[in-house]
Amino acid sequence: MSLLKPFSKLPGLNTANILLVESEEQFQQSLADALVEETSVTVNVRLAKSLPLPMENDESRPRIDLVVFIINLTSELSFQSAEASLKYLDPGYFLGKVCFMVTNARNASSPAERLDAVRKLASSLHCPLLFAEDQTPDGVASATERLLTILKVAAGLVPIATALYVSNLTRCTLPLDIDQPSFD
Amino acid sequence: MFKFISGFSFSLCRYARDMERPQNSVARTPTDSIMAQRRSKNKSYRQSYRSCLGAASRLSHTPGWTARRLNTSRRTKSHNITEKVNPEDLALLVKTEWQLSYVTPLYQFRHTQLRSYSRQLSAFITAEKQQGLAVEVEGAQTSFRVSFSAVQGLGETDDDAETVLLQIHSKPVFAGKDEAQKLVWSGWLTCINGNPEYLHLLPKDFTCLPLFGSRGAENLTSLVKSWFQQTFDCCFGPLEINQTCLQWLAALWTNCHIESSIQHLKMIWTLPVEPPLQITYTVNSQDVWELWNSVRNPSLESREEEEAARSIDIEEVTRFMQGLKSHFYRHFRLDLSAGRLSQVSSALGSAKFSGRIKMSNSRYVLTTLTLLTECALLKMPI
Numbered sequence: 001m002s003l004l005k006p007f008s009k010l011p012g013l014n015t016a017n018i019l020l021v022e023s024e025e026q027f028q029q030s031l032a033d034a035l036v037e038e039t040s041v042t043v044n045v046r047l048a049k050s051l052p053l054p055m056e057n058d059e060s061r062p063r064i065d066l067v068v069f070i071i072n073l074t075s076e077l078s079f080q081s082a083e084a085s086l087k088y089l090d091p092g093y094f095l096g097k098v099c100f101m102v103t104n105a106r107n108a109s110s111p112a113e114r115l116d117a118v119r120k121l122a123s124s125l126h127c128p129l130l131f132a133e134d135q136t137p138d139g140v141a142s143a144t145e146r147l148l149t150i151l152k153v154a155a156g157l158v159p160i161a162t163a164l165y166v167s168n169l170t171r172c173t174l175p176l177d178i179d180q181p182s183f184d
Numbered sequence: 185m186f187k188f189i190s191g192f193s194f195s196l197c198r199y200a201r202d203m204e205r206p207q208n209s210v211a212r213t214p215t216d217s218i219m220a221q222r223r224s225k226n227k228s229y230r231q232s233y234r235s236c237l238g239a240a241s242r243l244s245h246t247p248g249w250t251a252r253r254l255n256t257s258r259r260t261k262s263h264n265i266t267e268k269v270n271p272e273d274l275a276l277l278v279k280t281e282w283q284l285s286y287v288t289p290l291y292q293f294r295h296t297q298l299r300s301y302s303r304q305l306s307a308f309i310t311a312e313k314q315q316g317l318a319v320e321v322e323g324a325q326t327s328f329r330v331s332f333s334a335v336q337g338l339g340e341t342d343d344d345a346e347t348v349l350l351q352i353h354s355k356p357v358f359a360g361k362d363e364a365q366k367l368v369w370s371g372w373l374t375c376i377n378g379n380p381e382y383l384h385l386l387p388k389d390f391t392c393l394p395l396f397g398s399r400g401a402e403n404l405t406s407l408v409k410s411w412f413q414q415t416f417d418c419c420f421g422p423l424e425i426n427q428t429c430l431q432w433l434a435a436l437w438t439n440c441h442i443e444s445s446i447q448h449l450k451m452i453w454t455l456p457v458e459p460p461l462q463i464t465y466t467v468n469s470q471d472v473w474e475l476w477n478s479v480r481n482p483s484l485e486s487r488e489e490e491e492a493a494r495s496i497d498i499e500e501v502t503r504f505m506q507g508l509k510s511h512f513y514r515h516f517r518l519d520l521s522a523g524r525l526s527q528v529s530s531a532l533g534s535a536k537f538s539g540r541i542k543m544s545n546s547r548y549v550l551t552t553l554t555l556l557t558e559c560a561l562l563k564m565p566i
Contacts, residue, residue, distance in 0.1 A: 024456075075456070076521035108424040109524050109537065113498075 002052045006092040009063035015042045016155035017062045018147070022070035023081035025049055027103055027134040031070075034144040041157060043148070050081050051088035065155040067093060068147065070101045070132075071118055073110035079118065086125075094125050096163030097154050100172075101130045101143065122172035129172035268337035273349060274546050276370060281534070281542040282397035283405075284423040286560040287373065289390040290416040295346055298332035301415075306330040308411045309352070309404070329353045329365055340376060340550060343383045345391050347374040352404060369400030371408060376553040379561060394560040395553065396420065397541070421563070423539050427525055428498075429559050433535050434528045435501040436551055441473045444545055446530040451508075455523035463520070465512060469530075472508075479503040 018035065020028040025047070032045040044062060053061070067089060072078040082100075089098065100122045104110050122129040130146055133139030150170070154163040309328045335347040349372045353365035373393040383392055398405045409420045425433075437446055449472045455461040479500055509520045526537040533543045533552065541556065543549050 074524060077519055078522075080521065109426060111426050111428045113428060 002055060002058075003088060003090040004051065004053060004064060004067070004093070005090045006064070006097055011063055011065075011156065012042070014157070015044065015062070016066075016151050016157060017044045017046065017064050018151050019046045019048060019064045019067045020070060021048045021051060021067065021082065021085055022072075023049055023078045024072055024075070027070050027072075027132070027140075030134065030140045031144060031147070034140050035147065037144075038148055041152060041155075043151070051085035053088075064097075066097055066099060066147075066151045068099045068101055070103065073102055073104045073114050073118070074107050076114070079114060083121065094127065096165075096167030098125065098127045099130065099147070099150055100127055101132050101147070103132050103134045105131050116178055119172060119174055119178065123174050126167060126171045128167065128170040269335060270337075273333070273335045274549075276349065276351075277372065277549060278543050278546050280370075280399055281540050282372075282399055284425070284539040284541060284556065284560075285396045285398070285409075285420050286394055286423045286563045287396045287412070288419045288564055289386055289392045289394075290412070290418050292389050293391040293393075293416050295334050295348070298334060298348070302330045302332045304415070305332075305350075305408065305411050306352075309407050312407055327354070335372075338374065338376070338550075338553075340554075341380070343380050344375045344378055345393050347372060347376075348393065350408065352400070352408075369398070369404040369408075371396065371398040371400075371405070374553060374557070376550060376557050378557055382561065394564060395423075395557050419565070421565075423556075423560055423563055425535050425537055425539060425541065425556075425559065429555060430525050430528045430535055430537065431501050431505050432555055433533075433552070434530075435476070435496060435504050436548070436555070437528075437530045437532045438472050438476045438504070439496065440532060440545075440548060441469055441476075444532065444547065445469055446472075446532055448530065450527075450529045451525060452527040453520050453523045454526050455518070455520075461523075462526075463518070463523075465508070465520075467508070475507050476504055479507060 020031060022028045028047050032047060035043050035045050046061070046064065069082045069085065071082050100118065102115070102118055105115060119129060128150065130143065132143035134143075150166070152158050153161050153166045156162070306328050309330070313328075329352070331351050331353070333349045333351075335349050338347045350370065351367055352369040354368045355365050374395050374397075375393045376395075378392060378394065386392055398408070412418060413420065434449060434451065438449060440446065446469050448466050448469055450464065450466045453463045453465060455463065481497065481500060513519050524537075528535050529542075532545045532548055533541065535541050541552070543552050
C-alpha cells in the first residue's frame with residue numbers, strides 16, 4: 001500500500017505545496033486558480049480525485065504540506081470516497097497537515113446526518129473542518145484565504161507556530177447533543 | 185431520460201451474507217441531563233456545562249429550542265382512523281396532492297372562533313381581488329366563501345392542537361347565475377405527535393400547528409398565507425422533504441405491504457451529470473418486501489406481539505436503501521449515491537423532494553403526518 005509520507009522529502013525555499021482531493025473535481029479547479037495568485041509564497045497546487053496517488057509521479061512530486069479533502073454534502077459518494085482515501089495517508093499527516101473542507105452545507109438536499117458524520121470523522125482525526133461556498137467568487141476567495149492561513153503554518157513558513165500547535169486550536173469538536181435523537 | 189424497470193427476484197441468503205447482523209443499538213439518552221437544562225432558561229447554567237469542552241465548542245454549536253435531526257426510530261402501527269374522523273374530512277385529505285409549508289406558532293388562534301375567521305378571510309380575499317378594479321363588481325358574482333373547520337380525532341396525543349381544515353368555494357368566472365359554488369382551494373394546518381417538550385415550552389397564547397398543506401391556485405395560497413401572517417403573527421416557509429425523510433417514507437410504505445399491497449415501489453433519482461440524468465427505478469412489491477424483511481433487525485420481543493407494531497430504526501432504513509443501490513450498481517454500474525433521491529411513490533402515496541405529498545390510504549395518514557410534522561418542526565427557524 002503506497003502511503004503518502006509527510007517528511008520523506010526536503011522542503012523547498014519559501015514554497016508551500018497543497019494537495020486538493022475531491023471526488024467531483026469541480027471546486028478544486030476554482031480553488032486552485034485562486035490559490036496560485038498568492039504572491040508572498042510560492043504555492044504549488046496538486047489536484048487529485050482520490051488517494052492513492054499514482055506511483056509514476058512519486059519521484060517528481062514535491063513534499064506535500066497540506067492535504068485538503070473537499071466533501072460535497074449533497075452527494076453520498078463524495079463522503080464515501082473521502083473516507084476511503086484516508087487510509088492512504090501516513091499517520092504523520094494527521095498532526096495538523098490534513099484539513100476537511102465541506103461545501104453545500106446549507107443546501108436543502110443535504111441531510112443533517114451527513115454533516116454529523118463528517119463532523120465525527122473530523123473530530124476523531126483531530127482535523128479542522130472548514131465550510132466553503134463554491135458558487136460565487138467571493139466564496140472561493142474567502143475559502144482560499146482560510147486555506148492559505150493553515151497552509152503557511154503547515155509548510156513551516158510562520159515563525160513560532162507549528163502545524164500541531166495550530167491544529168490543537170482549530171480542530172473540530174462535537175457538540176454535546178450530536179447523538180441525541182430529537183424527539184422521543 | 186432513462187427509464188429502468190427491474191422485476192428481479194431476490195435470493196435471501198445472498199443478502200443475509202452481505203449485511204452483517206448488527207446489535208440492536210437504539211440508544212436511549214437519559215432524559216434528565218440535557219432536557220432539564222433546555223427547560224431552564226438560565227443561560228449561564230448552559231454555558232458552564234459546555235465550557236468543559238474547550239474554546240472551540242462554543243463557536244461551533246448554537247443552541248435552539250427545536251431539535252436538530254429527525255427521530256431515529258419510529259413506531260409503525262397502522263391506524264384505522266375512519267371511525268374516529270369524519271369520513272368526509274378524511275376523503276378530502278387522502279388522494280390529493282398537497283404542497284407543504286412549515287408555519288411558526290400562531291399567536292392567539294382560538295379553535296372556538298373559526299366562524300369569525302372564515303368571515304374575515306373571505307372579506308380579505310374579496311378585498312384583495314377587487315383592488316384596482318374601477319367598476320363596482322356585483323357582490324354575489326365573485327365572492328368567495330371560506331369555511332374553517334376543525335377535524336376531530338386526527339391527533340394522537342393531548343398536546344397536539346386540533347387539525348384545522350380550510351376550504352374556499354367560489355363561482356367560476358364565466359358561470360351562469362344559478363350555478364353553485366365550487367371548491368377552488370383547500371388547505372389544512374396540523375400537528376401530529378409534535379415534540380412534547382417543545383410544545384410545553386411555548387408561551388400560553390401560542391398554538392403550534394407547524395404543517396400546512398395547500399392545493400389550488402397559487403394566488404389564493406399566497407393570499408391565505410398573508411392573511412395568516414397579518415392576523416396571527418406567524419411566518420410561512422417552503423418545506424422540502426429531504427433525503428432522509430424520503431428514505432423513511434420508502435421504508436414505511438414497504439413495511440405496510442403485508443396489510444395493504446403497495447403494488448410497486450418507484451423511486452426517481454437525479455444524477456448530477458451534464459445533461460442531468462434522471463433514473464426511474466421501479467421495484468416489484470414482492471421483491472422489495474423480501475428485501476425489507478431481510479434487513480430488519482431480529483425481533484427481540486415476544487412472538488405474540490403484532491409484527492406491524494414494532495419500531496423501525498434508521499439503520500434498517502439505511503441498509504434497505506444500500507441494498508437497493510448496490511443491486512442497481514451490480515446491473516448498471518451506476519452508483520446512485522452520487523445522485524439524490526427526488527421522488528418516492530407507491531400505491532400508498534407519493535412524495536416529492538419539492539414538498540408535494542399525496543397519501544392514498546387513510547390507514548397510514550397518521551404515520552406520514554407524524555414524519556412530516558417532525559420535518560416541519562425541524563425546519564422552523566425558532
